[in-house]
Amino acid sequence: MERTLSIIKPDAVAKNIIGKIVDRFESNNLRIAAMKKIKLTKEDAGKFYEVHKERPFFNDLCEYMSSGAVVVMVLEGNNAVAKNRELMGTTNPKEAAPGTIRADFAESIEANAVHGSDSLENARKEIAFFFAEREIL
Numbered sequence: 001m002e003r004t005l006s007i008i009k010p011d012a013v014a015k016n017i018i019g020k021i022v023d024r025f026e027s028n029n030l031r032i033a034a035m036k037k038i039k040l041t042k043e044d045a046g047k048f049y050e051v052h053k054e055r056p057f058f059n060d061l062c063e064y065m066s067s068g069a070v071v072v073m074v075l076e077g078n079n080a081v082a083k084n085r086e087l088m089g090t091t092n093p094k095e096a097a098p099g100t101i102r103a104d105f106a107e108s109i110e111a112n113a114v115h116g117s118d119s120l121e122n123a124r125k126e127i128a129f130f131f132a133e134r135e136i137l
């Protein structure tokens with residue numbers, strides 16, 4: 001059993017498709033162990049995406065992630081990290097496999113509907129960034 005962090009990004013929240021995205025997870029044996037809707041500050045986004053701070057898209061990414069509400073979730077299940085990434089599809093929605101969340105709902109590489117942890121180690125860090133242990137059930 002693994003846990004991973006998922007974020008429904010501002011584009012998908014603005015489109016009112018939180019439920020459609022959550023259904024993808026629940027229909028594929030991932031359980032919502034924690035969930036909240038929040039608005040990040042640009043500083044929060046910068047801390048969360050610190051690994052990307054040298055990348056040319058970092059500033060735009062932080063602006064974007066703090067431009068509207070997001071939904072952060074802990075997903076739990078067998079192989080949750082890999083399963084979530086498979087359900088999301090590639091970062092660039094133009095390359096995402098048909099039927100994936102990003103192929104179906106994302107607008108662009110930046111407004112790409114969802115974020116998911118890329119490893120178990122990062123999942124632990126990202127979950128701890130947003131949730132206290134008592135909020136994960």
Ligand code: CMP
Pocket residue numbers: 052057061091109110111112114115116
């Ligand atoms: P995410 O999985 O949340 O991790 C970092 C994010 O940076 C990524 O999704 C994209 O939304 C965003 N991003 C913007 N431009 C790029 C780019 N050129 N390459 C990779 N990620 C990008």
